[in-house]
Amino acid sequence: xxxxxxxxxxxxxxxxxxxxxxxxxxxxxxxxxxxxxxxxxxxxxxxxxxxxxxxxxxxxxxxxxxxxxxxxxxxxxxxxxxxxxxxxxxxxxxxxxxxxxxxxxxxxxxxxxxxxxxxxxxxxxxxxxxxxxxxxxxxxxxxxxxxxxxxxxxxxxxxxxxxxxxxxxxxxxxxxxxxxxxxxxxxxxxxxxxxxxxxxxxxxxxxxxxxxxxxxxxxxxxxxxxxxxxxxxxxxxxxxxxxxxxxxxxxxxxxxxxxxxxxxxxxxxxxxxxxxxxxxxxxxxxxxxxxxxxxxxxxxxxxxxxxxxxxxxxxxxxxxxxxxxxxxxxxxxxxxxxxxxxxxxxxxxxxxxxxxxxxxxxxxxxxxxxxxxxxxxxxxxxxxxxxxxxxxxxxxxxxxxxxxxxxxxxxxxxxxxxxxxxxxxxxxxx
Amino acid sequence: xxxxxxxxxxxxxxxxxxxxxxxxxxxxxxxxxxxxxxxxxxxxxxxxxxxxxxxxxxxxxxxxxxxxxxxxxxxxxxxxxxxxxxxxxxxxxxxxxxxxxxxxxxxxxxxxxxxxxxxxxxxxxxxxxxxxxxxxxxxxxxxxxxxxxxxxxxxxxxxxxxxxxxxxxxxxxxxxxxxxxxxxxxxxxxxxxxxxxxxxxxxxxxxxxxxxxxxxxxxxxxxxxxxxxxxxxxxxxx
Numbered sequence: 001x002x003x004x005x006x007x008x009x010x011x012x013x014x015x016x017x018x019x020x021x022x023x024x025x026x027x028x029x030x031x032x033x034x035x036x037x038x039x040x041x042x043x044x045x046x047x048x049x050x051x052x053x054x055x056x057x058x059x060x061x062x063x064x065x066x067x068x069x070x071x072x073x074x075x076x077x078x079x080x081x082x083x084x085x086x087x088x089x090x091x092x093x094x095x096x097x098x099x100x101x102x103x104x105x106x107x108x109x110x111x112x113x114x115x116x117x118x119x120x121x122x123x124x125x126x127x128x129x130x131x132x133x134x135x136x137x138x139x140x141x142x143x144x145x146x147x148x149x150x151x152x153x154x155x156x157x158x159x160x161x162x163x164x165x166x167x168x169x170x171x172x173x174x175x176x177x178x179x180x181x182x183x184x185x186x187x188x189x190x191x192x193x194x195x196x197x198x199x200x201x202x203x204x205x206x207x208x209x210x211x212x213x214x215x216x217x218x219x220x221x222x223x224x225x226x227x228x229x230x231x232x233x234x235x236x237x238x239x240x241x242x243x244x245x246x247x248x249x250x251x252x253x254x255x256x257x258x259x260x261x262x263x264x265x266x267x268x269x270x271x272x273x274x275x276x277x278x279x280x281x282x283x284x285x286x287x288x289x290x291x292x293x294x295x296x297x298x299x300x301x302x303x304x305x306x307x308x309x310x311x312x313x314x315x316x317x318x319x320x321x322x323x324x325x326x327x328x329x330x331x332x333x334x335x336x337x338x339x340x341x342x343x344x345x346x347x348x349x350x351x352x353x354x355x356x357x358x359x360x361x362x363x364x365x366x367x368x369x370x371x372x373x374x375x376x377x378x379x380x381x382x383x384x385x386x387x388x389x390x391x392x393x394x395x396x397x398x399x400x401x402x403x404x405x406x407x408x409x410x411x412x413x414x415x416x417x418x419x420x421x422x423x424x425x426x427x428x429x430x
Numbered sequence: 431x432x433x434x435x436x437x438x439x440x441x442x443x444x445x446x447x448x449x450x451x452x453x454x455x456x457x458x459x460x461x462x463x464x465x466x467x468x469x470x471x472x473x474x475x476x477x478x479x480x481x482x483x484x485x486x487x488x489x490x491x492x493x494x495x496x497x498x499x500x501x502x503x504x505x506x507x508x509x510x511x512x513x514x515x516x517x518x519x520x521x522x523x524x525x526x527x528x529x530x531x532x533x534x535x536x537x538x539x540x541x542x543x544x545x546x547x548x549x550x551x552x553x554x555x556x557x558x559x560x561x562x563x564x565x566x567x568x569x570x571x572x573x574x575x576x577x578x579x580x581x582x583x584x585x586x587x588x589x590x591x592x593x594x595x596x597x598x599x600x601x602x603x604x605x606x607x608x609x610x611x612x613x614x615x616x617x618x619x620x621x622x623x624x625x626x627x628x629x630x631x632x633x634x635x636x637x638x639x640x641x642x643x644x645x646x647x648x649x650x651x652x653x654x655x656x657x658x659x660x661x662x663x664x665x666x667x668x
Binding site for chain 1 (some may be wrong): 437438439440441442444445446447448449450451467469470471472473474475477478598635641
């Protein structure tokens with residue numbers, strides 16, 4: 001597809017396709033399980049709803065991929081421009097509840113406010129964590145401007161006076177997939193920590209704030225990055241849980257989404273992340289924490305390259321390129337996706353750890369920002385799914401859990417305390 | 431600024447217990463103040479219930495169509511015959527079975543009982559239609575009606591047991607269901623014995639009664655007695 005043709009599509013067409021990663025999310029969306037990611041920013045000033053709504057209306061034209069509604073075609077879902085008025089509402093205790101397409105003026109994202117916090121919950125089909133962070137940062141910057149503060153653009157704050165750029169709206173999966181290359185997917189059953197589910201639509205959200213430099217130091221002492229370190233901690237606590245339960249010892253697999261933008265130099269604001277998995281088989285013997293960190297960091301560094309990513313993209317893109325699959329009507333596709341999610345997806349992962357990385361803000365905005373919190377979608381089988389984000393010198397790790405028990409969270413944060421990292425906990429259940 | 435004595439994590443000023451382990455926060459130097467606002471609002475906003483009723487109403491309309499088409503055709507084109515009655519009866523039966531559960535509000539008390547009784551009534555009515563147009567004798571009153579009645583009564587007892595004892599072990603629930611099956615088999619045998627003493631059916635219902643009764647007693651015993659379970663696992667290990 002030539003560049004000119006692409007630009008024409010974005011400028012003139014009132015509808016566009018879902019990106020490759022987004023294709024599966026409407027199919028697996030259900031009352032119990034929909035992929036909603038939440039990111040919130042704490043400012044130093046109290047939020048006034050009228051100004052926030054104005055700010056949201058101001059920035060929406062800059063994000064054509066967010067101001068959309070989901071429609072059914074015969075073969076595929078598609079996005080259509082949504083001209084309705086966006087809604088903002090006070091935050092609630094239960095976050096990340098399922099998305100229904102007809103609610104919320106047909107927007108697939110929700111904006112909340114509470115005290116000094118602005119929160120964004122978005123359906124994963126719209127964008128991934130990075131896209132959400134950019135949208136929220138731009139919203140917060142515009143809000144600050146409406147409050148009379150001079151905030152410039154840069155980093156994750158986009159200039160809302162600019163027109164949307166074609167490279168921000170592209171489907172980077174298709175462009176960067178390596179034709180012909182495929183990678184096998186994990187399909188075997190792995191360990192899951194069981195628990196008593198909370199009532200429907202209520203979740204445990206526990207966030208631990210910790211200093212970035214200390215975490216980096218503790219990880220660096222073991223020759224690992226922050227993501228590798230946390231993944232190893234998760235592996236360790238799940239292996240310990242499984243050993244205590246003394247049942248059949250299954251593999252423990254942690255899913256680690258990786259942002260493909262850094263590798264492929266993509267600037268898209270739509271989905272551009274795929275998941276690596278790190279697995280440890282306890283049948284091979286008992287691993288010390290140092291061994292786990294080494295295994296994790298070696299494995300993630302081994303797989304994290306253009307070749308592997310390109311092959312992973314291509315495995316996913318085949319759904320869109322295969323003529324046979326394309327010709328299947330949508331309702332059968334949906335059923336197939338639902339079925340495949342039931343038998344693979346979370347069945348093949350014990351937990352998820354996603355690190356959004358550093359939030360880059362312009363210099364003059366930083367004094368107004370206290371911190372960010374990033375919460376991945378709540379799992380159906382996975383007890384705790386963790387999301388990390390760092391802003392300034394604060395790293396926030398949030399665990400979203402649908403179980404009554406908080407064993408995973410407790411062991412995770414206690415391990416960090418024992419390892420010399422001070423943690424401050426906030427939760428919605430106190 | 432308080433710390434959990436159990437976990438060592440710093441807690442939010444508004445926290446009354448540790449979010450990780452539930453240990454109460456007691457800081458003599460900093461008495462608990464209600465002034466501190468919690469990090470998240472306490473109001474829980476539940477999303478609206480899924481609108482299954484719309485689907486149910488559409489299904490009702492779709493099922494109504496053949497009835498509306500068949501009855502006039504029957505009346506005008508083939509007067510004297512009653513074939514459209516079967517279509518209507520079958521569709522009404524299916525409608526009561528499969529659509530009404532979605533139309534009755536879940537929160538309504540006794541909704542499962544209402545559904546079951548409705549099902550019983552419509553089954554009886556359906557069989558009566560068949561009986562009226564096709565058959566003779568008194569089997570409807572003497573056999574069909576008592577059997578449907580027994581089914582509904584036993585079903586209601588089972589629903590009551592299952593809703594009152596939600597936490598009972600599943601083996602015991604299965605045992606209870608089997609008891610109901612056994613009772614139903616016994617009731618069938620009894621009804622046939624009273625109303626058609628000359629009919630020879632080789633005690634088919636009785637054999638079901640004994641099988642399920644023995645199985646139910648076994649399961650009940652297994653769910654109650656730890657020693658029996660231990661004995662079973664000792665004897666039958668593989």
